[in-house]
Amino acid sequence: MNTGKENEFAVETRGLSKIYGGKAAVRDLNLRVGEGQIYGFIGRNGAGKSTTLKMISGLASPTRGEVRLFGKPISDPAVRRRLGVLVEAAGLYPNMTARQNVVMKARCMGLADEKSVDRVLELTGLTDTGKKQAKHFSMGMKQRLGVALALLGNPDLLILDEPINGLDPEGIKELRQLVLGLQEEGKTILLSSHILGELSKIATNYGIIKDGQLMEQITRGELEEKCQDYFQVEVADVRRALPLIQESFPGIQAEVSDTRIIRIYGTMEGADLNRKLAENQVPVYASGFHHMDLEEYFLERMGEEV
Ligand code: ATP
DSSP: OOOSOTTOOSEEEEEEEEEETTEEEEEEEOOEEOTTOEEEEEOOTTSSHHHHHHHHHTSSOOSEEEEEETTEETTOHHHHTTEEEEOSOOOOOTTSBHHHHHHHHHHHTTOOOHHHHHHHHHHTTOGGGTTOBGGGSOHHHHHHHHHHHHHTTOOSEEEESSTTTTOOHHHHHHHHHHHHHHHHTTOEEEEEESOHHHHTTTOSEEEEEETTEEEEEEEHHHHHHHTOEEEEEEESOHHHHHHHHHHHOTTSEEEEOSSSEEEEESSOOHHHHHHHHHHTTOOEEEEEEEEOOHHHHHHHHTTOOO
8 A cells, every 4th residue: 555654754864963062972863763663773872872862852952954753853743742752861750659750741741631641551560559659669660650651642653762771680671571562552662772682682673873973774684684603714815715615615605704704604514614725725723603693793883892
């Protein structure tokens, strides 16, 4: 069916930049989040994640560039109503219960019905917290309450900055289930993190930011393809070794990853390869099977030592 919305993204930034005191915190960012995605926004501390998410949420104004949500500029009030945000401390009232916190925010938003309060408490698993005050909540519960507040008004797009930060394993699990449940409801979720392993359990898409610039946008499928097992061989002479490997093992795919290193994808016996190279007087310094996991891939892309 042609809905005329094929080119519409839940979030699209065009040349988005933010300069603080002459230094670019975010530079020329063209980020695209499709509807229904769980988009993991990854970068080291100070890479520019929070600044980007604040601009996307309308909490900071870009120095240059623009933000569009569902095809419309962020300045459009109708589109802002489709957005729920948890980017800074959730602003909980510590002496109030979960319900009181939600009711307070609902009133501020002009949402009079109890139903929306019940709904967000239920979605975030906070219905049965009774008289317990927010100050006695675990980090995980506080984070879920923050999400509950962001969910008031039933937004289509949820932006969460570092929601996993500071959570214990149980809290992380709860948040993961919550995010997956929200996606099932048809919501789009854009969340940042530097805890890569956790993010990889839920994200359908990734954006990698480094020094304020978007290094790469990649789908989960593309990432899994790039993280295949491979056999790595370190040789004295890559120029001699590479054609020899390609000729001897036609079913495989070989690529040079460093001046001395060749990575081989596909099925073959490591011992056969080593023997072949030795027979042809190509010294082998080291070899072995290797599995690149998501974390390693991201660290490589972010320019860290692996
Ligand atoms: P973190 O996870 O540590 O928050 P981040 O990826 O979210 O990192 P940002 O907080 O967006 O990064 O910061 C990006 C850069 O912009 C940093 O160098 C930071 O010092 C700078 N910066 C952020 N906010 C301001 C501000 N209000 N004034 C001046 N510089 C700022």
